[in-house]
Amino acid sequence: MVKGVQWNDDYWLLLLQVYLQKPIGVKPLYSKKMVSLAIELHIHPQTLYNKMCALDRLETPRLERIWDKYSNNPDRLARAAKLLREMQGFSHADAFYEGVEMKETFEVFFRPIEGCAPFSPLMLTLVLDLYFRLTPHTMVPNTPEVVEVAKLMGIKPQQVAEVMQLFQVCDPYLNRTAPVSTPLLEACQQLWNEYGNTDPVQLEEYAAELKHYFK
Numbered sequence: 001m002v003k004g005v006q007w008n009d010d011y012w013l014l015l016l017q018v019y020l021q022k023p024i025g026v027k028p029l030y031s032k033k034m035v036s037l038a039i040e041l042h043i044h045p046q047t048l049y050n051k052m053c054a055l056d057r058l059e060t061p062r063l064e065r066i067w068d069k070y071s072n073n074p075d076r077l078a079r080a081a082k083l084l085r086e087m088q089g090f091s092h093a094d095a096f097y098e099g100v101e102m103k104e105t106f107e108v109f110f111r112p113i114e115g116c117a118p119f120s121p122l123m124l125t126l127v128l129d130l131y132f133r134l135t136p137h138t139m140v141p142n143t144p145e146v147v148e149v150a151k152l153m154g155i156k157p158q159q160v161a162e163v164m165q166l167f168q169v170c171d172p173y174l175n176r177t178a179p180v181s182t183p184l185l186e187a188c189q190q191l192w193n194e195y196g197n198t199d200p201v202q203l204e205e206y207a208a209e210l211k212h213y214f215k
Contacts, residue, residue: 007051010088011041012066013081015052020071026056028212035110035213044106110213115183119163122210123153124191127163129207132200136174139164152214167192 018033019025027034029049038045058064070077109121130149131139140146141157146164150157166185169178170192178185195203 007043007047009062010084011043012051012055012063013070013077013084014041015048015055016066016070017077017081019052019055020074020077026052028209030210031212031215039107039110042107113183113187116187118155118159119184119187121187121191122213123155124163124187125195125203125210126153126207127160128167128188128191128195129200129203130160131164131167132203134164136168139168152211154214163188170196 014037018027018037021027021033026049029045034045034048034052038048041048054060055063055067058067070080112118112120113124126149130145134143134145138145139161141161143157146160147157150160153160163184166178166182166188168174169176169185170189
């Protein structure tokens with residue numbers, strides 16, 4: 001993220017826009033709308049989610065004023081949000097951040113891994129969650145669960161099955177050997193190192209939240 005970025009009260013307008021999109025209300029933490037705004041602002045989705053909950057409760061007089069002014073006037077809100085983006089340079093990010101130290105953190109989780117498109121760490125996490133709920137002989141394209149997660153992510157079941165084969169290589173209990181090392185295998189190994197020895201229920205709960213990104 002941008003070094004030193006802090007919450008700007010003007011961002012309430014952008015958050016309100018997302019809040020008012022149908023269905024109106026607090027959006028899931030990892031919904032694509034929330035993640036897109038988080039990447040735009042370089043602010044973690046969890047921070048935006050917490051802010052949106054505060055907006056939902058109208059916790060401060062300032063939020064009440066913003067709500068009264070904009071909630072029933074989407075055109076006014078759209079104009080104000082557009083002006084804010086123009087002033088902040090969001091539509092010219094390369095120029096706006098020129099000379100500013102950039103260090104992306106959470107953003108890369110949602111972007112395709114270099115040399116591994118279309119897979120992002122998010123997508124691999126969903127496949128790993130499924131891996132722990134299947135047996136090796138069911139990690140094939142025609143297994144209903146494989147078809148379901150592939151459809152959710154907009155890819156082919158065969159692609160999901162191929163990633164599951166790579167996770168089998170990472171699984172020390174199976175003692176499989178990869179014919180060659182690939183960037184995708186390295187990415188799978190990194191995720192295995194992070195989640196392979198953790199409680200599968202925790203991963204399942206995390207994956208359930210991440211699935212909102214594709215809905």
